[in-house]
Amino acid sequence: MNxxxxxxxxxxxxxGFLNELKARLDRQPRLSHPRRSGFGRGLIVGFLVAGVAFxxxxxxxxxxxxxxxxxxxxxxxxxxxxxxxxxxxxxxANHTQIKAVPLxxxxxxxxxxxxxxxxxxxxxxxxSPGANSATGTGASSTSSGAIVQPxxxxxxxxxxxxxxxxLQTALPERVGGVRINLITKPAKDVFTSLCKSSYPDRxxxxxxxxxxxxxxxICQREQRTSIVxxxxxxxxxxxxxxxxxxPLSLSSRDLFLALAQKVPNPEHPDVLIDNPxxxxxxxxxALPYDAIQIYGxxxxxxxxxxxxxxxxDAGCNTFAALSALRERDGAAFETACSTLRTxxxxxxxxxxxxxxxxxxAVTPTALGIAWLGARMPSAxxxxxxxxxxAPDYPAVATHTYPASRALYVSLSTYNxxxxxxxxxxxxxxxxxxxxxxxxxxxEARNLxxxxxLNDTERAATLxxxxxxxxxPFGQRR
Amino acid sequence: MIxxxxxxxxxxxxxxxxxxxxxxLYADLAPRVFNYFRYRLGRESDVEDLTARTFEKAWRARANxxxxxxxxxxxLFKIAQNVGNDYVNTWHxxxxxxxATEVAIDDTPALHAEHRSDLARLAALIAxxxxxxxxxxxxxxxxxxxxxLIAELTGLSESNVGTLLHRLVKTLRAQWYGPDVSVxxx
Numbered sequence: 020m021n022x023x024x025x026x027x028x029x030x031x032x033x034x035g036f037l038n039e040l041k042a043r044l045d046r047q048p049r050l051s052h053p054r055r056s057g058f059g060r061g062l063i064v065g066f067l068v069a070g071v072a073f074x075x076x077x078x079x080x081x082x083x084x085x086x087x088x089x090x091x092x093x094x095x096x097x098x099x100x101x102x103x104x105x106x107x108x109x110x111x112a113n114h115t116q117i118k119a120v121p122l123x124x125x126x127x128x129x130x131x132x133x134x135x136x137x138x139x140x141x142x143x144x145x146x147s148p149g150a151n152s153a154t155g156t157g158a159s160s161t162s163s164g165a166i167v168q169p170x171x172x173x174x175x176x177x178x179x180x181x182x183x184x185x186l187q188t189a190l191p192e193r194v195g196g197v198r199i200n201l202i203t204k205p206a207k208d209v210f211t212s213l214c215k216s217s218y219p220d221r222x223x224x225x226x227x228x229x230x231x232x233x234x235x236x237i238c239q240r241e242q243r244t245s246i247v248x249x250x251x252x253x254x255x256x257x258x259x260x261x262x263x264x265x266p267l268s269l270s271s272r273d274l275f276l277a278l279a280q281k282v283p284n285p286e287h288p289d290v291l292i293d294n295p296x297x298x299x300x301x302x303x304x305a306l307p308y309d310a311i312q313i314y315g316x317x318x319x320x321x322x323x324x325x326x327x328x329x330x331x332d333a334g335c336n337t338f339a340a341l342s343a344l345r346e347r348d349g350a351a352f353e354t355a356c357s358t359l360r361t362x363x364x365x366x367x368x369x370x371x372x373x374x375x376x377x378x379x380a381v382t383p384t385a386l387g388i389a390w391l392g393a394r395m396p397s398a399x400x401x402x403x404x405x406x407x408x409a410p411d412y413p414a415v416a417t418h419t420y421p422a423s424r425a426l427y428v429s430l431s432t433y434n435x436x437x438x439x440x441x442x443x444x445x446x447x448x449x450x451x452x453x454x455x456x457x458x459x460x461x462e463a464r465n466l467x468x469x470x471x472l473n474d475t476e477r478a479a480t481l482x483x484x485x486x487x488x489x490x491p492f493g494q495r496r
Numbered sequence: 497m498i499x500x501x502x503x504x505x506x507x508x509x510x511x512x513x514x515x516x517x518x519x520x521l522y523a524d525l526a527p528r529v530f531n532y533f534r535y536r537l538g539r540e541s542d543v544e545d546l547t548a549r550t551f552e553k554a555w556r557a558r559a560n561x562x563x564x565x566x567x568x569x570x571x572l573f574k575i576a577q578n579v580g581n582d583y584v585n586t587w588h589x590x591x592x593x594x595x596a597t598e599v600a601i602d603d604t605p606a607l608h609a610e611h612r613s614d615l616a617r618l619a620a621l622i623a624x625x626x627x628x629x630x631x632x633x634x635x636x637x638x639x640x641x642x643x644x645l646i647a648e649l650t651g652l653s654e655s656n657v658g659t660l661l662h663r664l665v666k667t668l669r670a671q672w673y674g675p676d677v678s679v680x681x682x
Contacts, residue, residue: 022665024672025637028614032530036544041522043548044555 173198174438174446179209179228181328182426184321184465186227189453195445197438206230207349213246213429214238225443226429227450229254233490245432246490249480251451253470255391255423256329257410258403261383264307266403271421273302274405275334277311278327278365280358288340294360312385314368314378318359322467323367326388327359329468333405333421376400390467391415391423415470423470426450432487440485447484451477518558521568526551528569528639529576535638536580536630538619546583550576570648573639577631577649621671629664636661 174197178186183203190199204211209228214237232238232248260266269277276282277299281291299306316322335341335356345352359365368378370388379387380399387400391410402410405421414420428447435443451472455463472480529550533543554561554575561571622630628650635646643661647654 021669022637024614024669025618025633025665028535028618029531029638029640030534032527032544032547036547037526040526040548040551044522044551047552047555 172196172438172442173200174225174434174442175200175202176225176227176446177202177204177209177212178226179204179206179230181206181324182227182229185453185469186450188458188462188465190449194449195442197442197446199446210235210238210429213431214241214243224430224434225446226427227251228427228429229424231427232429233492239492242492243431244489244492246492247430247432247435247484247487248490249428249447249483250425250472250476251428251447251480252426252453252472253391253415253423254325254329254426254468255410255415255420255470256326256468257389257391257422258313258405259379259387259389259400260385260403261379262399262401263383266401267299267306267386268407269306269403270303270406271333272337273299273306273334275331275337275356276302278313278359279331279335279355280360281355283338283340288338289343291355294362294364297364307384309384311364312382313365313387314370314375314385315359315365315388316369316467317367318361318365321465322369322388323359324357325468327357329422329424331356331359332424391470412470412473416473416476426469429490432489435484435487444481444484447480451480516568522551525569525572528641529572531637532573532576532634532639533580534615535618536634538615538622540615542583546576546579550579553579566648567645569641570645573635573641573645573649576639617672618668621668625664629660632657632661633664633668 176186176190176199178201180203183201187201190201192199206228209226209230210232213224213226214232214235226232232246238246258269276294276296279294282294282296284290284292296302296311298308298310300308315326318324318327341352341355344355368375368387370390375387376399379385386403389400389402391412404410408414408420410420410422415423418425428450430443453466453469454471455466455469458466471477526547530543530547533546534540537543537546550572554572561568566574622633625633631650632646635641635649636643641649643654643657646652646657650657652660
C-alpha cells in the first residue's frame with residue numbers, strides 16, 4: 020500500500036536546536052546507580068517489621084520476659100487463643116486481659132500481674148466518684164498456666180458536654196489495659212468531683228475540659244494542692260475568603276455582631292434584640308458596603324456548635340452588658356453567646372462539601388469556615404485574620420487568636436500514682452493524638468477543629484505529667 | 497499490506513550491549529520524537545519545546561529507567577505521549593499567535609488545503625479523526641516505530657494496530673489524492 024505521502028512529511032530537526040538541547044542534557048547531573056530489584060529489599064524489611072511486631076507483642080503481653088522461652092511462647096499462645104475463637108464463657112474472661120499497650124514517648128514500664136488474693140495492692144478503680152467497688156476480676160491463669168491475667172482497671176473521664184462527641188468518637192474504649200468510662204458533665208460542674216474533698220481520692224478520675232481548673236470556684240474554695248493540669252491540644256477555626264477582594268479587617272466584636280442571633284440594642288445595651296445588621300458597614304463604617312454572608316456548617320451539628328462557640332465567644336465578652344448577664348443569668352449568657360443567627364447572613368453550607376471552594380469563589384464577598392487543623396481548602400482562598408491576628412499555630416498556642424481555645428486534662432497526683440503514670444500517660448497520649456483523618460467522615464466531623472500540639476508542647480505536657488506538676492491555687496498559672 | 501517502512505531501532509541494539517550509549521540514543525531518538533510531535537500536532541510551533549521537555553524529563557529520570565521492563569525507546573515515547581497529552585489537555589484552547597495560520601478551518605478544509613503546506617494538509621485531514629487514530633499516525637509515521645512498539649504504547653494488540661493503520665492510510669490516501677486513488681494505489 021502506498022503510504023509515501025505520509026513518510027515524506029518527515030523532516031530533520033534544526034541542527035541548532037538539536038545541539039542546544041544536547042548541551043542542556045549534558046549539563047544535567049550524571050545518573051546514579053540503577054535501581055536494584057525491590058524483592059530482596061522488601062523481604063528484609065518484611066522480616067524486620069515482623070520481628071519488631073513479635074517483640075512488641077511479647078513485651079506488651081507479658082511484661083519483660085523472664086526467659087527466652089516465655090518471650091517466644093507468649094505471643095504464640097495469644098494468637099493461638101484468638102484464632103481458636105472465643106467461647107461464650109471464655110469471652111468474658113478474655114475481656115479482662117490486658118491488651119497491648121500502645122507505644123508512647125516514654126516506653127511504659129511493664130504491667131505487673133496482680134494475684135487475685137491481693138486486690139489491695141492494686142486498688143480497684145471504679146468510674147463513679149465516691150464508689151469503691153472493684154470492677155476488675157482477679158488474676159487468673161490460662162488453661163496452660165503460662166500467662167497470668169492481671170486485674171482489669173477502669174478510669175472515669177469526665178468530659179465537658181460540648182467536647183463529649185469528640186472524646187466519644189476518638190478515645191478507644193480501652194487504653195493500655197485501662198477501660199475508659201466517659202462521663203458527660205455541664206461545664207460548670209465538670210470539676211466538682213475532682214476538687215471536692217468529700218470524694219475519695221483513690222478513684223481515678225480525669226477531667227477533659229476547655230476551662231482552667233484554677234478558675235473554677237469549687238476548686239478555688241477547696242484549695243486542693245494535688246491537681247495536675249495538662250494542656251492536651253486546641254480547638255480553632257479560621258475564616259476564609261476568596262482572594263479576589265482580599266481579607267476583611269474584622270474584629271471579634273464585629274464577628275459577634277454579624278453572627279449572633281441576638282445582639283445588644285445600640286441605644287439600650289442592656290436589652291438584647293434580634294440581629295438587625297445586614298451589611299458589614301453597619302457594624303463599622305470602615306468595612307465595605309457588602310452583605311454579611313458567611314457559609315458555615317449546620318447549626319445543630321458538632322461543627323456548627325463549635326463554630327458558634329469559637330466565633331462568638333471572644334466578641335461576646337467585649338460587651339459589658341453581656342458580661343454582667345453572665346453573673347446574673349448564666350443560662351441566658353450561654354444562649355446569647357453561642358447561638359448563631361438564623362437568617363440569610365449565616366448560610367448552612369458544610370465546609371466538607373466538594374463545591375465549598377467553588378461557592379466561595381463565585382461569591383467573593385462571602386466568608387467561609389476552615390478548620391485550622393485541616394488542610395487548607397484551596398489555593399484560591401485566603402485566611403482572614405480576626406483582630407488583625409492571622410490564624411496560625413503560634414497564635415493559637417499563645418492564646419492570641421480569638422477563634423481558638425485550649426483543651427486541658429486535669430487529675431490528681433493520687434490518681435496518677437494509683438493508676439500508674441504510664442497508664443495515665445497512655446490515656447493522655449491518646450487524647451493528644453486524636454485525629455479526624457483516621458476516621459470515617461461521619462465520625463470525623465466530631466473532631467473538626469481539633470489542633471494537635473506540636474512536638475515541643477507535647478513533650479512539655481508529658482513532662483508535666485511525669486513530674487506531677489501541680490496547679491498552685493490562689494494564683495493563675 | 498502495509499509496508500513496514502520504519503527507521504531501524506538502534507536504541508534496541510544499544511540495550512543489548514550492556515551500558516546504554518546515551519549519545520547514540522539521543523542521535524537516534526531526538527529526530528523521531530521531534531517528528532512524533534509534528535505529526536501529532538500537525539504544525540511546527542511548540543514542537544521543539546515539547547521535544548526538549550520530553551528529553552529533559554527522560555534525562556532527569558534516567559536512574560529510574562528499568563531495562564528489564566521496557567526498551568528505552570518504549571520508555572521515552574511513553575514520556576512523549578504523556579507530555580503531548582498534558583499539552584493538548586492544557587493548552588489546546590490557547591494556541592500561540594504564530595500557529596494561527598496553521599489552524600484548520602472547519603467549514604472549508606478541501607478549499608483551503610491546496611494552499612497549505614503538506615503538513616498543514618495532513619493536519620486538516622487528521623483533525624477529524626479520533627485521538628487514538630491520530631496517535632497511531634503520529635507514532636507510525638512521525639516516530640517511525642513498528643507496530644509491535646505501537647501496540648505496547650497504545651495498549652492495542654499488534655494485529656489490531658495493523659488493521660487500524662491499514663484503514664487509516666486508505667482513508668487518508670483517498671482524501672490526499674482525490675477520488676482516483678484506486679488507480680494510484682497500484
